[in-house]
Amino acid sequence: MAHSAFRDYARYWRSPLLPGAELLTAEYHDHAFTPHWHDAYTVPVIEEGAECYRYSGAHHVAQAGSVPVINPGELHTGARAVDEGWRYRVMYVPVDYLHALANEIAGSAQPLPWFDAEVIRDRDLARRVSRAHLLMETHAASGATPDSSARTDSPDLLAAEAALIDALSTLLVRYGRTRATPLLASSHEPRVDVMKALLAADLTTPLRVADLAQAIGLSPFHASRLFTQATGLPPHAWRTQLRLQRALAPLRAGVAVADVAAAHGFTDQSHFTRHFRRMFGVPPGRWQTA
Structure with a gap:
């Protein structure tokens, strides 16, 4: 059965639970991202459809239920991999935030986390990332702030923050690495x-x-x-x-x-x-x- 095409729609927003971060809720059909990089860790979760992209010298395809993480400063592209396009949620996580979380998990100072270039195909992780993103988005849309607890209809702040920490700590524990250092630095x-x-x-x-x-x-x-x-x-x-x-x-x-x-x-x-x-x-x- 053919699926209807997604439209080109993107909404950026921010959350006090992840200071300094941009968050994105989007779907794309015709839009294609030219080669670019971000200064933050790009942590997407593909919810429907599939995205293809070039990254780290290879072509990748991220399907629904995958988490195609991009390291900060690394060049990549993005376009639809299937006729209908793709829908996803993205956290652009500041380097300092994820580094501090890695230190807390280890109980000591750690090198900057690094993730392999391969698409992470882990539906449990995808569910955690998607849930955290959705709870933060709902909380942001409610107008609630970290200092306000008066609204009884706003999403639970503790639940949203717990989901965020759960998602990112799971990502770090399962897939966090240390960036490989070339044996010989290029003379250029x-x-x-x-x-x-x-x-x-x-x-x-x-x-x-x-x-x-x-x-x-x-x-x-x-x-x-x-x-x-x-x-x-x-x-x-x-x-x-x-x-x-x-x-x-x-x-x-x-x-x-x-x-x-x-x-x-x-x-x-x-x-x-x-x-x-x-x-x-x-x-x-x-x-x-x-």
Whole structure:
């Protein structure tokens, strides 16, 4: 029996139970995410349909009941894997929060948690992540706050927080790893770091590949190829992703979208909106009002 197609719909929201995090409830059919990264741990649960994506040099398919975790700073894409598309819930968990939870579980200081690139196919974990996300969303929609207990019809704050801790601690205990360190660091890493520093220093300053090449003593062709091999993106695309990441804080603070666009090197608001939508699935104004 054929399933009806999902629509392109996304709602970002926030919860006081997970400070500094964005949470997403969405379904997609036509939308496809261009290569991008997040500064947080991306913890999705696929509820219906299936998503395909490129991550860590491979093609992956995440079906309903799976939890395709993406590590912070890691490049990935996203698109439908089946005709109807996919519906999912996502927590963008701040690095400090998950690291602190890992320390609490172990009872001592731990390295940053890291997760293998393979899709986590664990229906019990998926149920826990979905339940925590739903309880937090219901609590947020009720208008209740951590300091208010007057509303008798609001979802139980303790239940929502307990579900969140249960879901993320289960993820850590079952699948948390330590990031593997290459035995030998690439001799090109310092050159790539120099180019990244130049690209990140002032996002409003125009740069050419020739400027990067001159800084590391290579030809423009070799500098661009080295950077793309190391990061997965050419210099201009990598800089656009960095601009988008740095734009999030002022957007959260309520700065006007046009001002954020200008301050982060975008040509104009429409240029900013076009790139923002490709990465987040919604325009920056709607993201800002989450």
